[in-house]
Structure formats: structure tokens, C-alpha cells
Amino acid sequence: MADGSLSAPAPKLTPGFRASLPVLFLLVAGFLAPLVTVAAYAFATPKSFDVFRSFTLQNFAAIFDPQNTVWTSFAWALALAFCCVAILLIVCYPIAFGLNKVFGKWSGLVSVLFVFPLFVSENVRLYGWVLFFIKNGVLDGALKWFGFSGGPELLYTPGITLFGMVYVYLPFMLFPMTLGIAMIPRDLVDAARDLGAGRMMIWREVELPLAMPGILIGALLTFVLAAGAVAEAKILGGQSVITITQDIEVAFTYAQNWPLGSALALILVLIVSGLALAAMARLDLDKILGKR
Amino acid sequence: MGPMSRRNMLQMMGAAAFAGPLLSMSRAFAAREGELNILCWEGYNSAQVLDPFRSAKSATVKAESLTNDPTMINRLRAGETNVWDLINVNNPWARKVMAPAGLIKPLPRETFEPYFDKMLPAFKAPYRWAMSDDGKDLLGMAQRFGPYSFVVNTDKISRATAEEQGWDLFNDPSLAGKYGILESDDWNVFDIFLTAGINPFVEHTDADFKAFEETAVRIFKGAKMIGDIATMNQALISGEIDLHFTGGTYSVSPARADGYPNLRAVTPLKGPIDGKGGVSWIEITSTVNNPQLSPLAAQFLEYVQDPEVAHTVAFAEGTFNPVTQMGNKACFDLFTKEELDAIQWDSVEEEMARSAEYDIVPDYDKALEIVLAAKRQRG
Numbered sequence: 043m044a045d046g047s048l049s050a051p052a053p054k055l056t057p058g059f060r061a062s063l064p065v066l067f068l069l070v071a072g073f074l075a076p077l078v079t080v081a082a083y084a085f086a087t088p089k090s091f092d093v094f095r096s097f098t099l100q101n102f103a104a105i106f107d108p109q110n111t112v113w114t115s116f117a118w119a120l121a122l123a124f125c126c127v128a129i130l131l132i133v134c135y136p137i138a139f140g141l142n143k144v145f146g147k148w149s150g151l152v153s154v155l156f157v158f159p160l161f162v163s164e165n166v167r168l169y170g171w172v173l174f175f176i177k178n179g180v181l182d183g184a185l186k187w188f189g190f191s192g193g194p195e196l197l198y199t200p201g202i203t204l205f206g207m208v209y210v211y212l213p214f215m216l217f218p219m220t221l222g223i224a225m226i227p228r229d230l231v232d233a234a235r236d237l238g239a240g241r242m243m244i245w246r247e248v249e250l251p252l253a254m255p256g257i258l259i260g261a262l263l264t265f266v267l268a269a270g271a272v273a274e275a276k277i278l279g280g281q282s283v284i285t286i287t288q289d290i291e292v293a294f295t296y297a298q299n300w301p302l303g304s305a306l307a308l309i310l311v312l313i314v315s316g317l318a319l320a321a322m323a324r325l326d327l328d329k330i331l332g333k334r
Numbered sequence: 335m336g337p338m339s340r341r342n343m344l345q346m347m348g349a350a351a352f353a354g355p356l357l358s359m360s361r362a363f364a365a366r367e368g369e370l371n372i373l374c375w376e377g378y379n380s381a382q383v384l385d386p387f388r389s390a391k392s393a394t395v396k397a398e399s400l401t402n403d404p405t406m407i408n409r410l411r412a413g414e415t416n417v418w419d420l421i422n423v424n425n426p427w428a429r430k431v432m433a434p435a436g437l438i439k440p441l442p443r444e445t446f447e448p449y450f451d452k453m454l455p456a457f458k459a460p461y462r463w464a465m466s467d468d469g470k471d472l473l474g475m476a477q478r479f480g481p482y483s484f485v486v487n488t489d490k491i492s493r494a495t496a497e498e499q500g501w502d503l504f505n506d507p508s509l510a511g512k513y514g515i516l517e518s519d520d521w522n523v524f525d526i527f528l529t530a531g532i533n534p535f536v537e538h539t540d541a542d543f544k545a546f547e548e549t550a551v552r553i554f555k556g557a558k559m560i561g562d563i564a565t566m567n568q569a570l571i572s573g574e575i576d577l578h579f580t581g582g583t584y585s586v587s588p589a590r591a592d593g594y595p596n597l598r599a600v601t602p603l604k605g606p607i608d609g610k611g612g613v614s615w616i617e618i619t620s621t622v623n624n625p626q627l628s629p630l631a632a633q634f635l636e637y638v639q640d641p642e643v644a645h646t647v648a649f650a651e652g653t654f655n656p657v658t659q660m661g662n663k664a665c666f667d668l669f670t671k672e673e674l675d676a677i678q679w680d681s682v683e684e685e686m687a688r689s690a691e692y693d694i695v696p697d698y699d700k701a702l703e704i705v706l707a708a709k710r711q712r713g
Contacts, residue, residue: 089699091411091412091413110707111707111710111711112710114710114713115710118713169564172565172568173568176568176569176572176574177572177573177574178572178573179572197559197574198558198559200713276517276561276562277561277565280514280558280559280560280561280565281517281559281560281561281709281712282559282712282713283712283713284706284709284710284712284713289706292519292706294405294408295402295404295405295408296402296404296405296519296520296702297404297699297702297706298404298405298407298408298411300408300412
């Protein structure tokens with residue numbers, strides 16, 4: 043495109059653009075408008091509803107005040123999200139590999155088993171786990187029945203919060219990862235083996251790079267969901283740690299401070315999207331998607 | 335008219351998609367005789383309460399339940415006064431916040447005051463929390479109420495010990511790890527002040543806040559868990575905890591009705607609010623200052639005064655509570671012995687007498703920040 047003599051084409055309402063108008067309208071109304079409103083509230087006078095009518099940095103000043111301990115909530119949310127993604131990567135890879143290469147005709151059934159919990163509300167499933175782990179509950183009661191002194195005290199700890207997140211977000215990692223592994227052509231693996239590559243080398247040099255789009259999408263999806271998780275820390279964790287989503291919730295409810303809640307939400311969006319974009323930038327999407 | 339082409343069909347569908355919302359909008363701006371929107375605590379949104387009214391009036395009644403007052407008040411402040419017709423919140427908000435802010439409308443006294451005369455003795459007209467500050471306007475109707483301090487498992491801590499020791503139970507290091515905290519942070523502000531021996535409903539000094547902060551950090555550190563009502567009742571029943579901070583008939587009555595009479599709401603015998611150690615709540619339901627208030631709003635307020643409906647409100651799904659209409663024998667007689675036991679009717683009167691009524695904490699924002707920071711220190 044070095045030809046400077048060509049003038050830019052005049053903007054034209056192409057049929058393609060016109061056809062995309064309904065979708066664009068939906069995106070603007072359903073996705074952008076709420077985001078813009080939250081962003082605008084973040085700059086409104088604290089404890090007011092003067093959105094679009096006032097501009098102040100007071101909400102951010104309050105958040106970044108060294109006296110304010112809200113950073114611990116960000117730290118817990120991000121640490122739990124990182125741990126959740128790391129555990130899911132390790133747990134899901136063998137299952138995804140099995141679904142593609144090992145389970146054969148049982149793959150469909152196994153997939154359904156992993157999808158099935160999604161049909162039950164997350165809160166109901168988490169309360170189910172409370173009944174499992176609670177004192178005199180399923181685990182503790184069963185162990186006592188077998189003559190043991192009782193189950194371990196797992197409930198209401200940060201560890202059980204992480205367990206809940208891993209449990210809830212497993213399908214969101216598993217299925218993109220399964221699709222990623224399905225993208226590995228059998229021929230390439232066979233060719234690598236014929237040329238003398240060992241099992242580890244095939245995994246490292248062939249399978250992992252080819253499955254990377256699915257793995258990456260799964261990791262990003264679960265990270266974004268886990269960073270905004272709240273039910274696990276509340277129901278299973280008994281608020282043993284406070285995550286940032288809970289602080290946002292309190293700002294919008296008990297504190298009657300929508301601008302502060304919006305500022306916290308905006309910072310969370312910036313952190314999560316920043317980390318996601320940084321992760322994407324380190325990986326050449328074109329390369330891993332096969333567009334060379 | 336020629337045959338319908340696919341293009342015509344699509345055009346018509348598009349037009350309909352745009353016209354649909356506009357049509358319903360024009361309906362919304364028309365008179366609202368047939369619809370009623372209620373913002374309330376859980377119970378008033380139940381089908382048992384709403385369905386008979388819906389069919390009697392052929393009305394579309396929508397009710398949204400929330401579980402804290404500040405959120406509901408905020409919804410009106412944010413501009414939803416043109417959405418809601420009735421708002422049902424605890425006692426101080428109508429008189430001290432919503433009426434001065436112009437968020438609610440007064441009720442006709444000649445129509446509604448006679449209902450107060452049939453209520454329990456403490457609620458006779460003019461009932462303070464239902465009236466404006468100058469005593470001229472009737473701002474709402476009283477129905478559900480109850481004491482709300484803390485809940486114990488009487489198999490572990492006797493009622494007498496709990497009442498005698500009061501909030502000091504939570505200062506006892508031997509009970510650390512044996513109690514839960516209900517996640518109602520506005521009530522937790524009151525109760526942490528009370529545990530620190532301070533009246534919550536006055537302006538506080540720096541020394542008060544120092545004591546408040548120390549108490550808040552210790553109470554939250556010592557809690558086994560913080561959670562909702564279901565979590566607290568489940569943990570009491572399973573034996574995870576022996577008592578929980580912030581709670582009362584509203585929270586424990588479902589567990590008592592399910593066959594756990596050993597779980598009991600307790601009001602301390604004494605405390606720092608002019609000698610009172612407990613806090614009680616009384617819901618006041620008001621008509622919203624909606625430019626197009628539905629005429630059904632006032633009719634609904636009259637409907638829930640009916641003895642049978644009042645009994646249904648008392649035992650609507652989720653939570654069971656005493657109602658002011660129990661002062662009317664026709665209403666009281668509808669309660670079975672089991673129902674009276676679930677709402678601790680045997681001690682309601684004395685517990686209400688030992689409780690100060692829910693009020694606004696003048697420096698609530700500062701106290702709430704301390705509570706949130708104390709919670710974060712749990713991790």
C-alpha cells in the first residue's frame with residue numbers, strides 16, 4: 043500500500059455495514075452503555091447520583107489512600123483467580139486429552155457428566171457442598187459412622203473457597219481445552235514419532251503448541267470469571283477472606299455509595315483486561331491459530 | 335394484497351420489534367389502574383400474599399424483595415420513584431429520610447388511622463414511626479416487627495445466661511470460633527457498638543470509635559463464619575456454631591418452625607441505649623412519591639390489614655414474624671400454637687420492651703468503613 047496517490051475511499055453505507063446494524067445496536071445498548079455508565083459513575087461525587095453531571099477523582103483518591111485496606115480484597119481476588127487457573131490447567135489437561143484420544147465412545151457420556159452440573163444453579167451446588175463438608179454432614183457423619191473421629195474442618199477457609207472456584211469453573215476450562223486438543227492432527231504426531239521424537243518431546247513440540255489456542259482461551263475465560271467470583275467465598279468460605287467483588291457489592295448496597303462501587307469495578311475491569319491483554323500480547327495469536 | 339415475500343416478512347418483523355417496546359412504553363405512561371409495583375423485604379413478594387390480590391383486582395402486581403434497607407432507599411434516590419408504588423422498609427427511614435427527601439407520599443389519615451386502633455397496644459395511633467416529624471402526616475402502615483439482637487442454641491448456652499451476659503458473650507475469649515456473624519452489615523454496626531458498650535444511635539467520639547474498631551476486629555477475627563440467614567441456621571443445627579451475632583425472630587423462626595425450638599432469639603436484659611441492650615425493627619410500608627402512583631397502592635395497604643391476610647404475611651415463605659394486627663382477636667386466633675412458638679410469642683412483648691427501636695446511626699459511614707476493614711483482617 044505504498045501508492046500515496048490513491049485517496050481514501052469515501053465512507054459508504056455498505057450492505058455489510060447495514061446488515062450489521064442490529065448487532066451493533068445490541069452491542070452498544072447491552073454492552074457498551076452499561077460499561078460507560080459504570081465508568082461515568084466512577085467519576086461522580088461520592089455518595090451521590092450525579093452521574094454525567096459531576097467529575098471528581100475523589101473515589102479513586104479514597105481507594106488509593108494508604109489507610110484503605112481494600113487492596114487486600116484485590117490481592118485475594120487475583121491470587122485466588124491465578125491459583126484457580128493453575129489448578130484447572132493441571133486438572134483439565136488429562137481429562138481433555140482423554141476426551142479426545144482415550145475415552146472413545148464414552149467421550150460423549152463423560153462430556154455430558156461435566157456439562158450436567160451447569161443445569162443446576164451455582165448457589166444450590168455450593169450449598170450442596172456445604173452439606174457435604176459441614177459438621178455432622180455427609181463427610182463428617184460418614185467418617186464417624188465408620189468409627190473415625192470425624193472429618194477434617196475444611197469449611198469456612200480460603201482453601202475451600204479455592205476448591206469451590208475450581209469446581210464451578212472446571213467446564214469453562216475443560217471444553218475450550220478439549221477443542222484445542224482436537225485441533226492436533228494425528229498425522230503430525232505420527233510423523234514426529236516416525237522421526238524419532240519421544241513422548242515428552244511430541245507433547246512439548248507438537249501437541250502443546252497446537253492445542254494452545256484452546257488452552258489459552260480456557261485460561262483467560264476462567265481467570266476473568268474467577269477474578270469476579272463471589273459466591274464461593276461467601277457460601278463455602280464463610281467470608282474467611284473478602285474478595286473485591288464483595289467490596290463492590292457492599293459499596294452498592296450497605297454503603298449507599300454507587301460512585302465508589304463503580305470506581306472499584308472500573309479498577310477491577312482495568313486490572314483483569316490489562317492482565318488478559320498482556321497475556322495475549324505475549325502469545326502470537328496468528329501463529330497459534332495457524333495463520334502464518 | 336399480493337403474496338408475502340420473505341423481504342416483506344423481515345421488514346414487518348423489524349417494524350414489530352421496534353414498535354413492541356414503544357407500545358408497552360405508551361401503556362406505561364397511561365393510567366396505571368391495573369398494575370402495582372412493590373419494593374419490599376421478602377415475604378410481601380410471596381404468591382400466598384399477592385395472588386389473592388392479583389385475582390381480586392385483575393391486576394399485574396410485581397414485587398421485588400431485597401434484604402437491606404439502604405439498597406431500597408438508594409433505588410428510589412437513583413430515580414426509581416417513577417417505577418415503584420409501595421416501599422416496605424424498617425421504621426426510621428420513612429420519617430427521617432424518605433419523607434424529608436420527598437421520596438414518599440402521605441396516606442389519608444381518615445382512611446388508615448382506624449386500622450392502628452385494632453393493632454397491638456404499642457402501635458396505637460398516632461404511632462410515632464408511621465408519622466412525619468411534625469406529627470401531621472401519616473407516612474405508612476406498620477405490620478411485621480420483631481426483636482433483633484442475637485441467636486443462641488439453648489442446648490449450649492441457656493436463655494438465662496445469654497440474656498444476663500448479653501453482648502458480653504461475644505467478648506468472651508472462650509467462645510471465639512464458636513459463633514457466626516450474619517452478613518447484615520448495617521445491623522452489625524449497631525451490634526458492634528453495643529458489644530463495645532456504646533449507644534449506636536448517638537454521635538460518637540474518637541474514643542468511642544477506637545473502642546468500636548478494637549471490638550470489630552476482635553469480633554470478626556473470632557467468628558467461625560460470616561453468612562446469610564440460611565448459613566447461620568444450618569451452622570446452628572449442625573453444631574458448627576453455638577450462637578450467632580445479629581439475628582432475631584426474623585432469622586431464626588424458620589428453623590424453630592422446622593423443629594428446632596432449642597434455637598432462640600435472645601434480647602439482653604440491659605445495655606447502653608438508655609439501659610436497653612437490644613434493637614428491634616418495625617416495618618413501615620409507604621406509598622412512593624410516584625408521579626403516576628397506582629391507585630392499587632392504597633388498596634393493597636388496606637388489603638394486608640385483613641386478619642387472614644395479616645396472618646398470611648406473618649407466615650409468608652422464608653421468614654415468620656409477629657404482626658401488629660395480632661392485637662385484633664380475629665387475627666390472633668388464626669395463629670396455631672406451633673406458629674406462636676416459632677415466633678417466640680411467649681417473650682415478644684418483654685423483648686420488644688428491652689429493645690431500642692431501629693434508628694439511624696449519625697456516623698454510620700465511618701462505622702461501616704471500620705467494619706469492612708475489620709472483615710478484611712480475617713484473611
